[in-house]
Structure formats: structure tokens, C-alpha cells
Amino acid sequence: MSDQISSFKNLRIVDNFYQTSAFYPMPTIMVSTLCEDGTTSLGSYSLCFPYYVAGKDYYAMLLCCRNNSNTAEALLRKNKCALNFISDERKYFREAVRLGYPGDKPEEKMKSTIFQLEEGLMARENPDSVFPKIVSQAFQVFECTWMKELDGAENDRVQEFYKPPYHDFNGITSETGAHFILRVDRILMKEEFQNTIINGSKRGNFPSVPVDYGYRDNSSFWYMRHRPPLREPIPETKGVDVSVVMHASERIDPDIRFTEEACAGLVKVPRVFLNRVLTGCVGWAKENGISLITAEHMTIINDKRSKERRGG
Ligand SMILES: Cc1cc2nc3c(=O)[nH]c(=O)nc-3n(C[C@H](O)[C@H](O)[C@H](O)COP(=O)(O)O)c2cc1C
Numbered sequence: 001m002s003d004q005i006s007s008f009k010n011l012r013i014v015d016n017f018y019q020t021s022a023f024y025p026m027p028t029i030m031v032s033t034l035c036e037d038g039t040t041s042l043g044s045y046s047l048c049f050p051y052y053v054a055g056k057d058y059y060a061m062l063l064c065c066r067n068n069s070n071t072a073e074a075l076l077r078k079n080k081c082a083l084n085f086i087s088d089e090r091k092y093f094r095e096a097v098r099l100g101y102p103g104d105k106p107e108e109k110m111k112s113t114i115f116q117l118e119e120g121l122m123a124r125e126n127p128d129s130v131f132p133k134i135v136s137q138a139f140q141v142f143e144c145t146w147m148k149e150l151d152g153a154e155n156d157r158v159q160e161f162y163k164p165p166y167h168d169f170n171g172i173t174s175e176t177g178a179h180f181i182l183r184v185d186r187i188l189m190k191e192e193f194q195n196t197i198i199n200g201s202k203r204g205n206f207p208s209v210p211v212d213y214g215y216r217d218n219s220s221f222w223y224m225r226h227r228p229p230l231r232e233p234i235p236e237t238k239g240v241d242v243s244v245v246m247h248a249s250e251r252i253d254p255d256i257r258f259t260e261e262a263c264a265g266l267v268k269v270p271r272v273f274l275n276r277v278l279t280g281c282v283g284w285a286k287e288n289g290i291s292l293i294t295a296e297h298m299t300i301i302n303d304k305r306s307k308e309r310r311g312g
Contacts, residue, residue, distance in 0.1 A: 023213055033080070034131070041109070143188070153170045167179075
């Protein structure tokens with residue numbers, strides 16, 4: 001096939017294509033896991049993304065890693081980790097590259113690390129169990145549990161060489177690879193950024209998140225320092241008037257009705273989410289023995305939803 005298509009070149013897709021054939025923006029995460037002696041080790045990871053974001057019994061992340069890394073072995077043994085998101089200081093990224101050098105044992109890596117470790121919330125809430133410590137300098141931390149039963153991976157054990165058969169998406173997935181679906185147990189956030197999430201964002205109060213460019217060559221990783229993010233307002237919902245919401249609300253549940261004022265509060269909800277939002281309101285009404293949802297009820301429901309979003 002020709003490598004010239006209009007203004008684009010057709011690149012060969014090879015192993016680690018996201019680094020070797022692409023520029024791929026990613027986070028920089030120090031994954032803390034438990035060593036066999038109960039101490040905490042850190043490994044550097046970027047291939048780590050939200051996996052279950054809604055509609056499941058839990059929320060989950062997906063981590064892709066080398067199956068003979070310290071991190072993979074620790075997850076196979078102890079099932080716990082914390083995803084520590086670091087900010088963009090050069091010294092932190094330099095340390096991530098040092099801790100990202102394959103083959104170093106945890107005790108070698110950890111004796112001179114600049115990252116400080118402290119107990120996370122899981123350790124405080126479950127004093128009888130042991131959890132990996134979290135990185136004090138991180139701006140946010142997800143404390144996670146590997147869901148080993150998914151894809152039948154619960155019997156995967158640490159081995160020197162991994163032979164087939166391999167799992168499709170969880171546990172040991174190839175001769176060299178592993179994937180871990182990680183339930184998000186707690187999200188911990190530094191107070192100043194918790195304020196951003198709760199009170200609304202201004203340009204200046206985002207964490208300084210580095211962007212790992214994916215692309216790397218033989219001698220270097222490449223990353224971008226933070227720049228204040230730009231605001232792009234979501235377009236106003238076009239033309240959904242209250243009669244559309246009224247019509248939809250009449251078809252959700254025969255026993256629950258909405259007043260026109262209640263429906264008026266929902267005209268800005270995008271059409272694709274309207275039924276889901278109405279269903280949520282109906283669920284609340286049934287729990288509370290209400291058959292006609294009014295604007296006042298909508299205020300209560302909205303307050304409850306925003307409290308839940310804040311983890312309250
Ligand atoms: C910024 C950065 C991002 C990395 N991302 C990944 C990744 O997503 N997956 C992976 O397998 N290795 C990744 N590596 C390489 C690992 O850090 C390396 O395999 C290291 O040995 C892992 O440490 P561990 O053995 O203590 O787990 C990355 C390295 C750096 C510096």
C-alpha cells in the first residue's frame with residue numbers, strides 16, 4: 001500500500017504503536033503496590049484509563065503493563081494498588097523515568113526515591129488489612145482493587161514465563177503483557193483541587209497535569225508541562241421545549257406524573273440523557289411515596305444528585 005494518502009502518510013503499525021507510530025497524550029501515574037514484605041513500591045505508568053464509568057455496580061480503571069514488572073507481580077499477589085497522579089515538575093517526571101527503568105527491584109528503586117509515602121484512606125478505614133501507601137506529592141490518588149474474577153483471571157499466578165492460553169482483557173493477556181481492571185475504591189484529592197471540583201473551575205485552579213506524549217525515542221521520554229486550560233462552553237440545547245420533556249415524562253412510568261414546572265427544569269438536559277434522568281426522578285418518587293413530581297421535588301432530587309457527585 002502506498003504510504004501517501006492526501007496530506008497524511010500511512011504509518012506502519014508495530015509493537016507499542018502508541019509510542020512508536022503516534023503522539024498519544026496520556027497521564028503520568030505512579031502506581032503503588034505492595035511488595036511481599038508489605039512495603040510499598042512505585043512503578044511509572046501512562047497506559048491507564050477509565051474502563052467502567054457508569055451503569056455497572058462499580059467504577060473501574062484499566063492498567064496495561066508488562067507482565068513481569070514489579071507492579072504486575074504485586075497485583076497478581078496482593079490485588080491492591082493506588083494510582084498516584086503526579087504534577088508536572090521536572091524533578092517528578094525525572095523520578096518517574098528513574099522508577100520506570102525495567103528490571104530494578106523495589107528495594108533498589110525505593111531506597112532513594114524523592115516521593116514521600118503516607119497511608120491512604122483505605123488503610124485508615126480498614127485497620128486490619130494492609131494497603132499500598134500513597135504518594136504525598138500526588139494531586140489526586142485512586143485507591144483500587146484488581147477485579148481478578150473478570151475474564152476468569154483469579155487463578156493467574158506469578159511465573160517466570162507465561163505460557164498460553166492467555167486471557168482476552170484481564171490478568172495475563174499475552175507472553176509479555178498483562179491488563180488489570182481496577183475497581184476504584186476511593187478517590188483522594190488535594191483540598192485546593194477538591195474546591196475546584198465542588199465550586200466550579202476557573203482557569204487558574206486546575207492541577208498542573210503533565211501530558212506524556214506517548215512518543216519516545218531510544219534515549220528519551222517526552223512530556224509537556226501544564227498550561228492553563230482553555231474554556232469552551234457547551235452549546236445551549238437547541239429547541240427542546242417543555243412539551244418535549246412533558247411528552248417523554250408521560251412515557252416513563254404510568255404511576256408517576258411530572259408537573260409542567262418540574263419538566264421546565266429539565267429542558268437543558270441533552271435528549272440522549274433525558275430518559276435516564278426522568279427514570280432517576282421516578283425512582284426517587286417511588287422511594288418517597290410521591291406520585292406527582294413538582295418543581296420543589298426536582299430541587300430536592302438535584303441537591304441529592306450533586307451531593308452524591310461530591311461524595312457526600
Ligand atoms: C512516563 C512513563 C510511563 C510508562 N508507562 C508504562 C505503561 O503504561 N505500561 C508499561 O508496561 N510500562 C510503562 N512504563 C515503563 C515501566 O515504568 C517499566 O516497565 C517499569 O519497570 C515498571 O516498574 P515496576 O517494574 O516497578 O512495575 C512507563 C515508564 C515511564 C517513565
